[in-house]
Amino acid sequence: MNEQVCSHLAAIETVRQPERLECEECVKIGARWVHLRTCQTCGATLCCDSSPHRHASKHARDEQHPVIASAQPGERWLYCYPDDAIVGY
Numbered sequence: 609m610n611e612q613v614c615s616h617l618a619a620i621e622t623v624r625q626p627e628r629l630e631c632e633e634c635v636k637i638g639a640r641w642v643h644l645r646t647c648q649t650c651g652a653t654l655c656c657d658s659s660p661h662r663h664a665s666k667h668a669r670d671e672q673h674p675v676i677a678s679a680q681p682g683e684r685w686l687y688c689y690p691d692d693a694i695v696g697y
Contacts, residue, residue, distance in 0.1 A: 614688050614690075614693045616674040616688040616690065616691060617686055617688050617695050620686060623648065623686065623697055624648050625677075625679075626679040627653065629644060629653070629679065629681075630644070630653065631653065631655040631661075631663055632652055632654060632663075633654055633661065633667075634655055634661060639660060639661055640659070640660070641655035641656070641660075642658040643655070643659070643678070643679075644678075644679035645664040645677065645678060646676060646678075647664070647668070647671075647673045647676055648673070648675040648676060648677055649674075649675070650671070650673060653679050654666075654667050668689045669689070674690050674691075675687065675688050676689070677697075685697065
């Protein structure tokens with residue numbers, strides 16, 4: 609785990625929290641998810657890479673939104689996809 613703060617993580621001033629504890633895309637297709645992540649650019653809450661559809665990382669690539677936060681209760685961390693960097697908050 610890389611603890612160095614990249615420029616994407618350093619730019620986060622306020623951590624976006626999920627509006628709902630469900631993957632927006634999985635709900636549309638009737639799929640299940642494992643854990644949830646919230647995009648720090650647009651606020652979308654999507655499923656993690658342990659989930660079958662990996663909507664959060666697909667969203668990050670397609671939309672070029674680099675940073676997610678865990679949406680799991682009790683977890684407080686941010687992750688940057690392009691820099692493979694993680695930091696607690």
